[in-house]
Amino acid sequence: MTQEPKRYLITAALPYANGPIHIGHLAGVYVPADIYVRYLRAMGRDVAFVCGSDEHGVPVTIRAEQEGITVQEVVDKYHNLFKQSFADFGISFDIYSRTSNPIHHETAQDFFKNLYDKGLFEEKTEEQYYDEVKGRFLQDRYIRGTCPNCGNPDAQGDQCEKCGTALSPNELINPRSAYSNATPTLRPTKNWYLPLQDYAEWLREWIVEGHKDDWKTNVLGQCKSWIEDGLRPRAMTRDLDWGIDVPLEGLAGKKLYVWFEAPIGYISATKELTPDWEKYWKSADTKLVHFIGKDNIVFHCIIFPAMLKAYGDFILPENVPANEFMNLEGDKISTSRNWAVWLHEYLQDFPAKQDALRYALTANMPETKDNDFTWADFYTKYNSELVGILGNFINRVVVLTEKYFGGITPAVGKLQEIDQTLITTIAEAPEKIAQSLEQYRFREALAYYMDVARAGNKYMQDNAPWSLHKAGFEENKERIATILHISLQLVANLAVLGEPFLPFTAGKIRTMLGLPTTTWAQGGSMDLVKEGQTVQNTGLLFDKIEEASIEAQVGKLEATKKAREENATENKQEPAKEEKKTLVPLKPEIDYTDFEKIDIRVATVLTAEKVKGADKLLQLTLDTGIDTRTVVSGIALQYAPEDLVGKQVCLLANLAPRKLRGIMSQGMILTAETPEGTLRLIAPHEVVTNGSVVK
């Protein structure tokens, strides 16, 4: 878009109603989005800033069970908490909605129906684990069982939290449902997939070529990676009982995939905001920007745009300025590990210090890489920058005006060169800051803002009106008046330009100077405070933070860490105790005819090499006596290729061939698997003829 857009639609990632908001969310998404929006509004642009709670999906249902309350109570609780937190921190949404609203259900269902009617989905039937007791299908992470790798009896179907191995549910030993502990069965189920590969070429053109210069490198890189990796069909429906019904007949218990419906929440929220919602979504002169964290890139840059394209009519995001992550004291922020600074707790500990946090998070925003939030840094930034530079400058000006002119704005007199220099600096600031904001460079913009306050301190220092006052007030009165007049204009500019970053502070400054709501266009003006205007000293904008309150925060985190470590050492002893228990129990009895179906042969390894692109796979060539065949085996972690050549192994020879990493594997090497998950090859004790039958 080369022309200035007529209006803006700004979205901030929908927070998931499964835990409170922390500083990572704020730094990554909501603060930058809010700064951007406040700036646009100050520019007089037409903006819709939409967000809402994401309330569907499995985790909230689990949480409800854990806490012994209904799912609705869980999502209500977090929705209200989110709403309060955002309001407290001045995140100025035009609407904060929620995906449980009827309007969203309708919108999402309409969207699905539209794509369905056009025949844009692929239908696929697959076998999935099913909990007979609870009567529901099980998502991977709600199937528990013993980890084949480390023997942890509580591994999840998608990964083992003890050893970190990525798993799929059918690898678990003794799988059981996380809901009922029942042994799950496999059941076929039909779901609808969006064939993303059909959009690959279009996405490539749109992103890789079209946006190569204006999207952030981290976003562009991630998209490229996905597109070049090959896009695959992605399920848009799930077997769940909490969510939005798939709008087709006879499909009880089938819901829309949360990542299908959640982004549609932006549309529903806009609908809820205004009957004119279509002009924000379907007008080419609207600029759509999604603010998200890096974990959401694929959904906002690939899947959602593909959906919008499939539907037709809708505009696409002009930019998706995803931020990286904010760490906390050197560790990744984690809701489940309670490693976070929660917004509601922050305000209890630091009442009315929203801008302090907004400042610290903006100054250190993870724009290009993961950044670290430390309390020590927060403390020094607050005390030396907000207190020492910004607050102090304003206070000096207000106090001097009070002392020398009874709190009345004095008239400006004859200007000197030093005044002109400052006036130029002020005049240039709005454009400079705006340039940075337009490019989503928030920390730079904030630094430029603080430079204005710095220039004020320097101006004050260089002119030293207090020295002139001492030398004789009456003979220097005009000069002192001029210095203070200009300084007051600078203070007013700090309110105008600070509105996006520090809205609470900007409001306080306006009160001091008796200014109405300001616009960005007023920035740079030297006529914001009129001669004769009363300047109220309403007290310090920022009072110093005591070291003790910072130590208390650090102590809080240390306690969390300590508790976690104690937990970890307790848990460490468990696997040892569990080892004996993790032996796989006997399978049901079979008769000899079942066994006869199995054809196991002795074979000799002729060649062995690692499968490229795979950790655990070896590609083997075997002499089976009957033929020479290729077998892929997952023993690379246990055996080096060169150790295998010439060795005899046992081969399940009549197993249906199957492709692994693109290689056709004709059979399966037999191994003994220890309870710890270690694999040992099975072979005859003495060398025998290749092709000998094992029975």
Add this chain to the structure above:
RNA sequence: GGCGGGGUAGCUCAGGUGGUUAGAGCGUUGGAUUCAUAACCCAAAGGUCGAGGGUUCAACUCCCUCCCCCGCUACCA
């Protein structure tokens, strides 16, 4: 393993189509000052730009290899 992002002063981070002394804030040190919340102002010290090779008259910037951090993604038939 593959892919993407990142590894730059004590700390937190910018930056670079290859080219004279590599930047900011904080911290440290010295000076000046007292209107101001011992704040502000001036100055200085401080970096072999992750490691090792290569291309080049010239690399922190380009190429190759390796190491570390973050994320995405795959594979025990």
